[in-house]
Amino acid sequence: MQELRRQTTSVHLQSFTPVHAPVVPGPPQLGLAWALAEAQAHHLAGLGVFARTERAAAKRRAEEDAPVYLAAEQARLQTVHGRLVAEGDQWWQALIGNDEETVCEVVNYAFADNPVVGCAVGVDGPVLSVVMRQQDMDSLPDQTPGVTSSGRPTLKTLSKRDRTLWWLTSMGSNIIATLKEAFATAPGITAVDLAVLTRLPDTQRLGYVAYGRWTRLAIETASWRDTNDALRFLDIGQDVACSVTTTASGNLSSTVRPLDTSRLPGLQSLLDHAHDDAASGDATLAGLDTDLRANVPTDL
Structure with a gap:
C-alpha cells in the first residue's frame, strides 16, 4: 500500500525527452x-x-x-x-507549426502508455486542449498501514480527508506529468488547457473535477522534487478550478462535487455527449482509458 501511494503520487517527478526534428539516415553505400x-x-x-x-x-x-x-x-x-x-x-x-491533426496524433501516441489517460482533443493557435481521465476516488484503498499500541503491524482505516488528499495529490501528479509530456512532445505549444474527468463518489457519474490553463514557462521553470510538489498545479496555473477546496480551518473539503462548466461551452459539450456506460460499445469519454490503453502502437 505504501508503494502504491508512492507510485500514484510521484508520476510528475519523471522527465520527458523533447521531440526533435527527424533525421533520416543516408542511403547505404553500394559498390x-x-x-x-x-x-x-x-x-x-x-x-x-x-x-x-x-x-x-x-x-x-x-x-x-x-x-x-x-x-x-x-x-x-x-x-x-x-x-x-x-x-x-x-x-x-506541421508539428512545430501546431497543425491540429499532427499535434494531436503525436501527443496521443505519447499519452498512450500513461497510468492515467490523457487525450488531446484540439489545438487553437499555440494552445493545446487535453481531457484527462483521473482514476475514481473509490478505486483507492480505504485502509493504510499502521502499528498497534504494542508495536505490531496492522491496517488502519484511512480517514476520509486523508483519502481525499491522496486522491488530490495523485490527480495533481498526473496533471503535471501530462503537461510535461505534452510540452516535450509538441514544441510549438506554449500553453495547455486541461480538464479532468472522473466518476463522482456520491453519484458515480462522470463530472469535471479540475480544469485550467498551464503555460510551458510555468511548468518548465517550476521545481519538481517530491510528492508534495504535485499540489502546486493549483497555484501555477491560470483560471484553475478544483472540486477539492480548503475549509476555513485549513482542512480539505470532505466532499467532491462536479465543477460547474456551463460557462465553458466546449467542456460542457464534451460532458453532455459522454455516456457513463462502458458496456455501450460507443467511443465515449467514459471509455477513453480502456480504449487508449488497449490500442498502444507497437512501432513509432
Missing part, C-alpha cells in the same frame, strides 16, 4: 562488387551447375549489366532518401 553479385544471381537463376556454357554467358551478361544496375539502384535510393527527408521535414514543420 560494384555488390552490383556484380546481384547481377550474377539474377542471370544464373535457373541454370544447372553443369550448364557451363550457359553459365559463362550469364556471367558475362552480369559483368555488362552490373555498372548499369549499380547506377540505377544508387539513383533509386537517392530518390527514396530525398522523399523521406522531404516527408520528415513536412511532418516537422
Whole structure:
C-alpha cells in the first residue's frame, strides 16, 4: 500500500525527452562488387551447375549489366532518401507549426502508455486542449498501514480527508506529468488547457473535477522534487478550478462535487455527449482509458 501511494503520487517527478526534428539516415553505400553479385544471381537463376556454357554467358551478361544496375539502384535510393527527408521535414514543420491533426496524433501516441489517460482533443493557435481521465476516488484503498499500541503491524482505516488528499495529490501528479509530456512532445505549444474527468463518489457519474490553463514557462521553470510538489498545479496555473477546496480551518473539503462548466461551452459539450456506460460499445469519454490503453502502437 505504501508503494502504491508512492507510485500514484510521484508520476510528475519523471522527465520527458523533447521531440526533435527527424533525421533520416543516408542511403547505404553500394559498390560494384555488390552490383556484380546481384547481377550474377539474377542471370544464373535457373541454370544447372553443369550448364557451363550457359553459365559463362550469364556471367558475362552480369559483368555488362552490373555498372548499369549499380547506377540505377544508387539513383533509386537517392530518390527514396530525398522523399523521406522531404516527408520528415513536412511532418516537422506541421508539428512545430501546431497543425491540429499532427499535434494531436503525436501527443496521443505519447499519452498512450500513461497510468492515467490523457487525450488531446484540439489545438487553437499555440494552445493545446487535453481531457484527462483521473482514476475514481473509490478505486483507492480505504485502509493504510499502521502499528498497534504494542508495536505490531496492522491496517488502519484511512480517514476520509486523508483519502481525499491522496486522491488530490495523485490527480495533481498526473496533471503535471501530462503537461510535461505534452510540452516535450509538441514544441510549438506554449500553453495547455486541461480538464479532468472522473466518476463522482456520491453519484458515480462522470463530472469535471479540475480544469485550467498551464503555460510551458510555468511548468518548465517550476521545481519538481517530491510528492508534495504535485499540489502546486493549483497555484501555477491560470483560471484553475478544483472540486477539492480548503475549509476555513485549513482542512480539505470532505466532499467532491462536479465543477460547474456551463460557462465553458466546449467542456460542457464534451460532458453532455459522454455516456457513463462502458458496456455501450460507443467511443465515449467514459471509455477513453480502456480504449487508449488497449490500442498502444507497437512501432513509432
